[in-house]
Amino acid sequence: MSQIPVLKNRFLDRSEAGRRLVEPLSRYGARPDVIVLGLPRGGVPVACEVASALQVRLDVLVVRKLGAPGHPEYAMGAIAGGGVQILNDDALRTFTVDRDAFAAVLDRETRELARREQAYRAGRPPLNLKDQVVILIDDGLATGASMLAAVEAVRRQGPARLVVAVPVAPPDTLEVLRNEVDEVVCPLVPERMVSVGYWYEAFPQTSDQEVVALMQQAGA
Numbered sequence: 436m437s438q439i440p441v442l443k444n445r446f447l448d449r450s451e452a453g454r455r456l457v458e459p460l461s462r463y464g465a466r467p468d469v470i471v472l473g474l475p476r477g478g479v480p481v482a483c484e485v486a487s488a489l490q491v492r493l494d495v496l497v498v499r500k501l502g503a504p505g506h507p508e509y510a511m512g513a514i515a516g517g518g519v520q521i522l523n524d525d526a527l528r529t530f531t532v533d534r535d536a537f538a539a540v541l542d543r544e545t546r547e548l549a550r551r552e553q554a555y556r557a558g559r560p561p562l563n564l565k566d567q568v569v570i571l572i573d574d575g576l577a578t579g580a581s582m583l584a585a586v587e588a589v590r591r592q593g594p595a596r597l598v599v600a601v602p603v604a605p606p607d608t609l610e611v612l613r614n615e616v617d618e619v620v621c622p623l624v625p626e627r628m629v630s631v632g633y634w635y636e637a638f639p640q641t642s643d644q645e646v647v648a649l650m651q652q653a654g655a
Contacts, residue, residue: 444623448637449477449574452602453484459620460570460600464489468595469568472496474585475555476641477631478573481602483649485572493653494562495646496571496588497551498581499544501537503530510580511537514544515588516552516561523580555646564592571597571616575631576604579611586615603634 446452463469469491473482479495486493501511501522511532512522520541569589576582582599589597599612600620605628613619623634632638 445634445636446602446623448635449480449641450484452574452635453481453572454488455602455622456481456485456572456600456620457488459622460485460489460598463491463568463570463598466491466568468566469570470494470562470564471570471572472562472585472589474498474571474573474581475551475646476643477575479646479649480641481574482572483653485570485600486653493650494559495555495650496562496585497548497555498584498588499548499551500581501540501544503532504536504540506530510578511540513580513584514541514548515584516548517588517591519584519588519591521580521584521587523578551643554643555650557647557650562592564589564594566593566595568596569594569598571599573601575634576601576608576612577628577631579604579608582612583615586612603631604628 471482471486471491471493473479473495475495475497482493498513498515500513503509503511510523512520514520571582571585571589573582597616598618599616603623604621606624609619609621609624
């Protein structure tokens with residue numbers, strides 16, 4: 436039976452996790468072609484620290500996990516704007532999700548994605564990422580389904596370079612991402628993930644109001 440990993444080098448909170456990403460991303464500092472995109476909600480406080488320290492632009496990229504019926508913590512896949520849909524075939528087989536149940540989850544999350552995009556963008560025009568260096572940031576990854584959806588959404592716009600930066604993620608998820616993007620930054624790679632929140636001393640849920648306030652603070 437595998438043991439719960441010892442808590443080494445865990446983060447105080449999302450702000451401190453963001454600061455831990457700054458040094459490995461320092462070569463992107465003060466560049467007009469760089470944009471940091473936080474994945475709401477939890478990735479935005481992390482991204483805000485990085486964008487502020489690097490003195491680059493900050494924005495959000497909304498993605499939604501498709502949680503398995505009865506087991507919402509397990510991702511059947513994820514969606515992002517522009518009709519992007521990434522499916523987790525292993526999860527779909529494990530939970531034997533029928534077509535109607537999947538359609539119900541997809542419809543609910545599509546509506547929530549649209550609501551969040553409207554709330555967070557506050558009338559700003561859609562992102563234009565062509566020929567930009569894009570740094571995608573979340574507060575941590577488990578299966579990586581949401582990040583893969585974000586990667587596909589960005590890639591469709593033709594960025595010059597695509598970087599994924601997260602404070603914590605398991606090695607198998609990072610290996611998948613390395614085959615999809617130009618660079619992956621992750622300072623904490625536990626063999627057994629447990630959960631993203633397990634690696635934080637304080638991990639409260641980030642609210643819509645906090646996301647909006649951080650974006651306003653950053654002048655986005």
